[in-house]
Amino acid sequence: MTILHQMQMSGNCYKVRLTAHQLGIPLALHDYPLMGGETRKASFLSLNPNGRVPLLEFEDGRTLAESGAILFHLSEGSDLQPTDKWARAEMLQWMFFEQYSHEPYIAVARFYLAYAPPDLREKMRDRAPEWHEKGSAALAVMDTHLQKRQWFAGGRYSIADIALYGYTHCACEGGFDLAAYPAVSAWLTRVAAQPDHIPLSRSW
Numbered sequence: 001m002t003i004l005h006q007m008q009m010s011g012n013c014y015k016v017r018l019t020a021h022q023l024g025i026p027l028a029l030h031d032y033p034l035m036g037g038e039t040r041k042a043s044f045l046s047l048n049p050n051g052r053v054p055l056l057e058f059e060d061g062r063t064l065a066e067s068g069a070i071l072f073h074l075s076e077g078s079d080l081q082p083t084d085k086w087a088r089a090e091m092l093q094w095m096f097f098e099q100y101s102h103e104p105y106i107a108v109a110r111f112y113l114a115y116a117p118p119d120l121r122e123k124m125r126d127r128a129p130e131w132h133e134k135g136s137a138a139l140a141v142m143d144t145h146l147q148k149r150q151w152f153a154g155g156r157y158s159i160a161d162i163a164l165y166g167y168t169h170c171a172c173e174g175g176f177d178l179a180a181y182p183a184v185s186a187w188l189t190r191v192a193a194q195p196d197h198i199p200l201s202r203s204w
Contacts, residue, residue: 001028005047005055009034009115011107011166012067013054014200019071019162022196023078030057034115067166068095071159080159087154094152094160097141098167105135107167109174132175139171139181146183150190157194165191170200 004020004027006013020027032038032053039051048055048065056064056073064070072095075081082088109131112124142164145152152160169188172178178185191197 001026002059003028003030003057005030005032005039005044005053005057007032007034007053009200010053011110011170011200012103015067015162015166016054016056016070016074017202018166018198019074019080019159021198022194023074023080024196025074027056035117068099068163071095071163075159080157080162082154082156082158084154091153091158091160095163097138098163101141102135102138102164103167105131105138106171106174106176109135109176110167110170111174113175114173128175135171135174135176136180139168139176139178139184142168142187143181143183146187150187157191161187161191 002025004013004016006016006029008031017027017029019025032044038044039048039053045051047057047063050065052065054065054067054070056070058064064073072081082091109128112121112131113128116124149155151157152164165188168178168184169191178188
């Protein structure tokens with residue numbers, strides 16, 4: 001069985017679990033502690049030299065890192081990817097947006113303000129205004145897009161929505177007020193209502 005190396009609280013790992021669950025793809029979960037340093041040990045670095053999760057390990061020994069690449073691979077040929085060329089490009093556009101304009105602020109704020117040890121939290125707290133400013137800008141871009149659309153790409157639920165949902169739905173843990181983005185809030189409700197949806201807290 002394919003193994004997902006993961007941390008349960010990670011939004012990036014959650015994206016993979018959610019995609020696999022909605023597609024009926026079984027995964028064995030290998031969990032790592034948040035602050036244990038396990039992904040920096042030689043045994044893990046031999047699988048992913050970048051020392052990060054999520055990481056898929058296939059039965060034939062191949063490994064695949066980076067949540068966006070994993071989502072794309074798992075959903076290839078499924079209803080979670082548009083077949084239209086333009087819609088697929090739009091899907092990738094929003095997935096890149098998530099990694100470059102969204103995740104570096106919303107996910108980082110969540111980690112340091114909600115999960116980091118107290119000493120590290122205090123050390124990084126002065127960065128919070130920047131995280132909130134830039135994360136709020138990303139949420140505003142999403143809200144503008146969703147004011148006229150139900151989904152992010154191709155007029156239907158896709159891995160673009162899953163990629164953005166992973167950290168948006170728990171952004172409040174990083175100090176973001178999602179009530180300020182009504183179109184985003186309505187979209188979150190639509191995503192959670194999709195068949196075979198699972199919450200972040202559920203492993204499978």
